[in-house]
Amino acid sequence: MTTKTLTTGTVAAEATAAEADSHPAPYVHGYSDTEAQRLGDQADTLAELLHAGTVYPAGSRVLEAGCGVGAQTAHLLAASPGVLLTAADVSAESLAQARARIAGVAPSARVVWHHGDLHRLPFPDGTFDHVFLCFVLEHLPDPAAGLAALRRVLRPGGTITVIEGDHGSAFFHPETPAARRTIDHLVRLQAGAGGDALLGRRLYPLLTAAGFADVTVRPRTVYADGGRPALVDGFTLRTFVAMVEAVRAEALAAGLTTPEAFDRGIAELRRAAGPGGTFHYTFFKAVAVNP
Amino acid sequence: MTTKTLTTGTVAAEATAAEADSHPAPYVHGYSDTEAQRLGDQADTLAELLHAGTVYPAGSRVLEAGCGVGAQTAHLLAASPGVLLTAADVSAESLAQARARIAGVAPSARVVWHHGDLHRLPFPDGTFDHVFLCFVLEHLPDPAAGLAALRRVLRPGGTITVIEGDHGSAFFHPETPAARRTIDHLVRLQAGAGGDALLGRRLYPLLTAAGFADVTVRPRTVYADGGRPALVDGFTLRTFVAMVEAVRAEALAAGLTTPEAFDRGIAELRRAAGPGGTFHYTFFKAVAVNP
Numbered sequence: 001m002t003t004k005t006l007t008t009g010t011v012a013a014e015a016t017a018a019e020a021d022s023h024p025a026p027y028v029h030g031y032s033d034t035e036a037q038r039l040g041d042q043a044d045t046l047a048e049l050l051h052a053g054t055v056y057p058a059g060s061r062v063l064e065a066g067c068g069v070g071a072q073t074a075h076l077l078a079a080s081p082g083v084l085l086t087a088a089d090v091s092a093e094s095l096a097q098a099r100a101r102i103a104g105v106a107p108s109a110r111v112v113w114h115h116g117d118l119h120r121l122p123f124p125d126g127t128f129d130h131v132f133l134c135f136v137l138e139h140l141p142d143p144a145a146g147l148a149a150l151r152r153v154l155r156p157g158g159t160i161t162v163i164e165g166d167h168g169s170a171f172f173h174p175e176t177p178a179a180r181r182t183i184d185h186l187v188r189l190q191a192g193a194g195g196d197a198l199l200g201r202r203l204y205p206l207l208t209a210a211g212f213a214d215v216t217v218r219p220r221t222v223y224a225d226g227g228r229p230a231l232v233d234g235f236t237l238r239t240f241v242a243m244v245e246a247v248r249a250e251a252l253a254a255g256l257t258t259p260e261a262f263d264r265g266i267a268e269l270r271r272a273a274g275p276g277g278t279f280h281y282t283f284f285k286a287v288a289v290n291p
Numbered sequence: 292m293t294t295k296t297l298t299t300g301t302v303a304a305e306a307t308a309a310e311a312d313s314h315p316a317p318y319v320h321g322y323s324d325t326e327a328q329r330l331g332d333q334a335d336t337l338a339e340l341l342h343a344g345t346v347y348p349a350g351s352r353v354l355e356a357g358c359g360v361g362a363q364t365a366h367l368l369a370a371s372p373g374v375l376l377t378a379a380d381v382s383a384e385s386l387a388q389a390r391a392r393i394a395g396v397a398p399s400a401r402v403v404w405h406h407g408d409l410h411r412l413p414f415p416d417g418t419f420d421h422v423f424l425c426f427v428l429e430h431l432p433d434p435a436a437g438l439a440a441l442r443r444v445l446r447p448g449g450t451i452t453v454i455e456g457d458h459g460s461a462f463f464h465p466e467t468p469a470a471r472r473t474i475d476h477l478v479r480l481q482a483g484a485g486g487d488a489l490l491g492r493r494l495y496p497l498l499t500a501a502g503f504a505d506v507t508v509r510p511r512t513v514y515a516d517g518g519r520p521a522l523v524d525g526f527t528l529r530t531f532v533a534m535v536e537a538v539r540a541e542a543l544a545a546g547l548t549t550p551e552a553f554d555r556g557i558a559e560l561r562r563a564a565g566p567g568g569t570f571h572y573t574f575f576k577a578v579a580v581n582p
Binding site: 166173175198201205208215218219223225227277278280284 | 457459460462463464466489492493495496499500506507508509510512514516517518567568569571573575
């Protein structure tokens with residue numbers, strides 16, 4: 001579902017200095033206002049599904065790695081208002097938006113905003129009780145390295161919570177080749193940017209290989225049909241189709257499709273939100289412990 | 292997931308006479324003892340997932356349409372021991388196995404075994420309080436006609452419960468083209484036999500179009516990784532891979548693949564049950580009311 005890139009990008013740090021990368025990777029979804037709005041809609045629709053079960057005790061030191069524009073940050077703080085949160089992102093612009101968002105919805109929250117790369121966090125080993133990241137690993141060229149860096153700053157016995165989508169879980173009715181191809185374009189573009197839009201299914205082996213223990217991965221499935229009009233609008237149309245539609249220019253620039261073919265695919269994808277249409281998507285939520 | 296064919300097949304009836312079809316459709320999974328064992332394993336592993344929430348009051352007149360070898364019948368009766376069950380199937384052999392199974396696990400259950408086609412049930416309109424069918428619609432050339440026939444024998448205000456899989460929901464890690472093709476073969480063979488292995492996503496429009504009201508469809512997702520060894524064995528290997536593997540001869544006969552390619556695909560599919568492997572599948576369970 002993809003909301004931010006922590007992979008490379010220009011890097012600095014509020015609290016301390018950090019190395020700058022010279023070749024920022026492209027963020028497949030862009031950084032526009034429309035994109036920020038899409039991410040907000042998405043987070044609201046999905047909040048209950050994704051955040052259920054994530055409650056941190058007051059006073060816990062929590063790191064949100066890759067907070068992006070703060071869409072998930074708001075829900076994290078709503079569920080755990082007493083935490084001492086460090087919210088990190090590689091994009092200064094996203095971080096500024098996140099800060100403004102949280103100032104509006106949770107003005108009394110205790111948040112340190114950290115501008116920097118999650119691979120090189122300037123915090124001592126074991127700084128945090130809990131680490132949370134949502135739609136971040138899918139953008140990393142080496143998610144195993146990202147997890148290792150996060151494990152370093154997590155204290156022994158602390159937990160990591162990771163939420164990811166998997167576009168291979170998307171199927172719908174009616175389903176057409178042209179509609180399917182628009183999703184494939186997004187998967188290819190994300191792979192071209194060094195990410196993996198099919199990462200959800202890999203959470204268990206990634207966390208296990210990174211040395212985490214008690215790895216528990218649960219699917220969180222979204223299914224929308226005519227009996228759930230709010231979900232059809234909020235998820236099928238305004239989250240999923242909007243996300244696919246947003247890569248139109250990039251897909252054209254990459255020579256993956258033509259304007260006519262892409263637009264036809266999007267029109268056919270939208271039929272999954274029309275009368276008799278259905279749409280299915282599975283997120284994965286993993287919780288594991290740093291032994 | 293596919294356990295029986297009610298589409299055509301030789302038809303007779305215990306309680307009354309019924310027309311015989313002259314051209315039985317092939318049952319993609321066959322009727323062997325191994326197949327019966329597979330269906331038993333499958334039903335046990337999935338029972339809790341699929342049957343949760345289905346409890347009928349004592350004395351209810353319930354029709355199970357397409358009981359097959361009784362795999363689901365046993366769970367239905369375990370959850371609702373007091374019902375007056377009519378279990379129907381188009382295969383006399385399957386029905387005999389179902390009868391023997393239920394005699395063993397629920398000897399005091401009140402069951403009328405009906406050998407016949409669900410499209411031509413010899414019961415008056417509104418005979419049943421509830422209708423239940425699991426992995427049946429996916430085999431019907433015209434599932435809408437099947438639902439219409441079942442609605443006829445359901446009383447106004449009665450419920451229908453329909454459970455179906457959708458092979459488009461299968462994704463796994465590691466995923467390879469050869470492994471994916473073995474699943475595609477099964478989908479094509481089932482389509483060739485007049486069925487639809489991707490039917491789960493269509494339950495909502497099918498039930499709505501058939502005139503049912505209050506249609507509620509919920510996904511029931513199976514996800515198996517190294518943290519759930521019983522599910523890896525019971526579902527990934529002994530249910531899903533076994534089901535795909537069982538169409539080997541038919542896929543070869545149809546010229547869809549070669550022995551080498553099929554066996555390599557199965558070997559690669561099995562890696563989803565190995566170290567670091569994961570497997571995902573979504574069933575759909577629909578409940579609706581006859582208005």
